[in-house]
Amino acid sequence: MTDTKKQIRIALRNCGLIDPEQIEDYIAQDGYFALGKCLTEYTQDQTIAEIKESGLRGRGGGGFPTGLKWEITKNVEADQKFVVCNADEGDPGAFMDRSILEGDPHSVLEAMAICGYCIGADKGLIYIRAEYPLAIERLKIAIKQAREFGLLGNDILGTGFNFDIELRYGAGAFVCGEETALIHSMEGLRGEPTFKPPFPSVSGYMGKPTNVNNVETFASVPVIINKGAGWFNKIGTEKSKGTKVFALAGKINNVGLVEVPMGTTLREVVYDIGGGIVNGKEFKSVQTGGPSGGCLTKDFLDTPIDYDNLVAAGSMMGSGGMIVMDEDDCMVSIAKFYLEFTLEESCGKCTPCRIGNKRLHEILEKITEGNGTEEDIDRLKVLSNVIKDTSLCGLGQSSPNPVLSTIANFEDEYLAHVKDGKCPAGQCKSLLRYDIIEDLCTGCTLCFRNCPVGAITGERRAPHFIDQSLCIKCGVCFEKCKFDAITLT
Amino acid sequence: MSKVKSFTDLKNLKSEYHKKQIFGTPAESLVQIKVGMATCGIASGAKEIKKFLIEECEHQAIDAEIKQTGCLGYCYAEPMVEVQLPDSEPVVFGYVDKKRAKSIIENYIIQGEEIEGEIPISFKTIND
Numbered sequence: 001m002t003d004t005k006k007q008i009r010i011a012l013r014n015c016g017l018i019d020p021e022q023i024e025d026y027i028a029q030d031g032y033f034a035l036g037k038c039l040t041e042y043t044q045d046q047t048i049a050e051i052k053e054s055g056l057r058g059r060g061g062g063g064f065p066t067g068l069k070w071e072i073t074k075n076v077e078a079d080q081k082f083v084v085c086n087a088d089e090g091d092p093g094a095f096m097d098r099s100i101l102e103g104d105p106h107s108v109l110e111a112m113a114i115c116g117y118c119i120g121a122d123k124g125l126i127y128i129r130a131e132y133p134l135a136i137e138r139l140k141i142a143i144k145q146a147r148e149f150g151l152l153g154n155d156i157l158g159t160g161f162n163f164d165i166e167l168r169y170g171a172g173a174f175v176c177g178e179e180t181a182l183i184h185s186m187e188g189l190r191g192e193p194t195f196k197p198p199f200p201s202v203s204g205y206m207g208k209p210t211n212v213n214n215v216e217t218f219a220s221v222p223v224i225i226n227k228g229a230g231w232f233n234k235i236g237t238e239k240s241k242g243t244k245v246f247a248l249a250g251k252i253n254n255v256g257l258v259e260v261p262m263g264t265t266l267r268e269v270v271y272d273i274g275g276g277i278v279n280g281k282e283f284k285s286v287q288t289g290g291p292s293g294g295c296l297t298k299d300f301l302d303t304p305i306d307y308d309n310l311v312a313a314g315s316m317m318g319s320g321g322m323i324v325m326d327e328d329d330c331m332v333s334i335a336k337f338y339l340e341f342t343l344e345e346s347c348g349k350c351t352p353c354r355i356g357n358k359r360l361h362e363i364l365e366k367i368t369e370g371n372g373t374e375e376d377i378d379r380l381k382v383l384s385n386v387i388k389d390t391s392l393c394g395l396g397q398s399s400p401n402p403v404l405s406t407i408a409n410f411e412d413e414y415l416a417h418v419k420d421g422k423c424p425a426g427q428c429k430s431l432l433r434y435d436i437i438e439d440l441c442t443g444c445t446l447c448f449r450n451c452p453v454g455a456i457t458g459e460r461r462a463p464h465f466i467d468q469s470l471c472i473k474c475g476v477c478f479e480k481c482k483f484d485a486i487t488l489t
Numbered sequence: 490m491s492k493v494k495s496f497t498d499l500k501n502l503k504s505e506y507h508k509k510q511i512f513g514t515p516a517e518s519l520v521q522i523k524v525g526m527a528t529c530g531i532a533s534g535a536k537e538i539k540k541f542l543i544e545e546c547e548h549q550a551i552d553a554e555i556k557q558t559g560c561l562g563y564c565y566a567e568p569m570v571e572v573q574l575p576d577s578e579p580v581v582f583g584y585v586d587k588k589r590a591k592s593i594i595e596n597y598i599i600q601g602e603e604i605e606g607e608i609p610i611s612f613k614t615i616n617d
Binding site for chain 1: 499560
C-alpha cells in the first residue's frame with residue numbers, strides 16, 4: 001500500500017476538480033480572486049513583495065526567484081511591456097505544463113494578468129507548441145470566456161487596469177524553450193538564442209521589457225496571493241519553497257503526475273508515491289532535468305529534492321521530468337539517447353554545441369559498439385567540459401550533463417564496455433555474444449534453420465557452431481533452442 | 490454574460506456558482522460524475538466512456554451531472570472516473586472500460602456496493 005498523502009496539489013489544485021472549459025467552475029474555486037485582491041487591495045510593490053516573500057522560484061528549470069524577476073521588469077522604464085508565458089514544454093517525458101493548461105487554463109491567465117499589473121504591462125502572450133492541440137483549444141475557450149466576463153480586456157473589475165492575452169504557436173523546437181530563442185521565434189525570426197545580457201526583463205519581445213515565466217510558475221501565483229506568502233513559504237526547504245510537479249515515467253509502477261513539497265526525497269517519490277519499480281526489479285537510477293540534467297544513483301535516494309541539492313548532485317530540477325531506470329538499463333546507452341535528442345534539437349548556431357555534441361555522440365557510439373578505449377572516456381570528459389564552457393546558450397551549456405553525470409556515477413559501466421567488452425545491462429547488442437555449448441547441443445538443427453543470416457553451421461546430430469563474424473545478435477537461436485544449449489554472455 | 494464590474498460582483502458571482510455547483514455537499518438526489526479528459530485520458534478512451542455514462546445514466550433514469558475535468562495525475566490508470574454519491578465522499582475509479590463503467594452504474598451507484606478499481610486519493614488539497 002502506498003502512502004497516500006505525501007502530495008500537496010497547488011499548481012494542480014483544480015486539475016481533475018473543475019471543468020476546464022467552464023469559467024464558472026474556476027470562479028467557484030476562488031478563480032480570479034487573487035487578481036481582484038491585487039487590483040483593489042494591493043499596490044504593485046505590495047504584490048511583488050508578497051511573491052518575493054513566498055520564495056517562489058521559476059519552475060521551468062532555472063529556479064530564478066520569480067518576485068525578483070517581476071521587480072526587475074517593473075523597474076525598467078518603457079512605454080510598452082509584455083508578459084510571456086513559456087508553454088514550450090520540450091523535455092522528453094515531461095507533460096506537467098500540458099496537464100495544467102488542459103486542466104486549469106484560467107489559473108495561468110489570471111496569474112499573467114497579476115504579473116501584468118505588477119510590471120505595468122497590458123499585453124500577455126502565451127508561447128505554446130502546436131503539438132498541444134487540446135491545450136490550445138482549452139486556452140482559446142478560456143481566453144474567450146475571460147473576455148466575456150470582463151476579466152481580460154479593458155477596465156478589469158472597474159479598476160481601470162487593462163490586460164489582454166494572445167497565443168503564439170511554436171513548431172516544437174526544444175531550443176525555443178530558452179527565453180531569448182522563444183522571443184525571437186515569437187517575433188517571426190529564427191528560433192535561435194542570443195547572448196544575455198540584455199535579459200528579456202530589460203529588452204525582450206520587440207525590444208521591450210518582457211517578463212517570461214513558465215506555466216507552472218504562473219499556476220502557483222494565485223494561491224500565493226489568496227492564501228498568503230506565509231502559507232506558501234512554510235512548505236518546502238530553506239531555499240526552495242512550495243511544491244514541484246514531476247512527471248514520473250520509466251520503469252515505475254505508478255506512471256503519472258505528482259506534486260510534492262520541495263524537500264521530499266527521491267525514495268518517497270519513487271517508492272511511496274510511484275509504487276516502486278516495475279516487476280520488483282532493482283532501482284538503478286533516476287534521470288531528472290531532461291537532456292540538460294543528470295542521472296542520480298541510489299545513493300541519492302534519501303536526498304531531499306530541491307533546486308540546490310539536485311545541482312550539487314550533478315543534475316538539475318529542470319522542468320520536472322523524472323525518468324526511473326532499473327538494472328536492465330545501460331547507462332552508456334542512456335547518455336547516448338539524450339545526446340541524440342540534443343543533436344536533433346541543437347539550432348546549430350554555435351560550434352561547440354553543433355559539432356562538439358556530434359563528436360561526443362560518435363565516441364559514445366564507438367563505446368556501445370565495443371570499439372571504445374579508456375582514452376575515449378577521458379576524451380568524453382574533456383570534450384564535455386569544453387562544450388559546457390563555450391556554448392552560447394543553456395541548451396549547449398547543459399547538453400553534456402547526461403554524459404558527465406553517467407560517467408561520474410556509473411564509471412564502472414563505461415569501463416566494462418571499454419575494458420572487458422561487456423555491457424553489464426545486456427543492452428548493447430554489439431557487445432553480446434551467443435555461443436553453443438557443445439556438450440548440450442543435440443544437433444537438432446533448429447537454430448541452424450532459424451538463423452536469419454546463416455551464421456550457424458553443423459551436421460545433423462552433431463554439435464553446431466556460431467560464426468561470430470556473421471552473427472547479428474538477434475537472439476533467435478537462443479529463444480528457439482529447446483535444450484538450453486546456447487549461452488548469452 | 491454581462492461583464493463583471495467590480496471585485497464585489499466577482500465575490501457575489503462566486504457564491505452563486507459555488508451554490509450551484511454544490512461542491513462537497515451534493516444535493517440529495519444528484520450523482521456527480523467527473524471523467525478525466527486531458528490528452529492522456531482521451532487517448533485511453535475517456536470520450537467513449539463519457540458518452541457511455543451519459544447514455545447509461547439516461548437509460549437507467551439516474552439523476553446525474555456528468556462533466557469533464559483535467560488530469561488527476563494517475564496516468565497509469567486512465568481512463569479515470571470520479572463518482573460522488575449524494576452525501577458521500579468522492580471515489581475515484583481507474584482503468585475504466587465499458588464493463589467497469591457499467592459496473593460503476595449498476596453496482597456502485599444503484600446498489601451501493603463496493604467495486605473493483607478504486608484508486609486511493611493520494612494528495613492533500615490547498616484547503617486541507
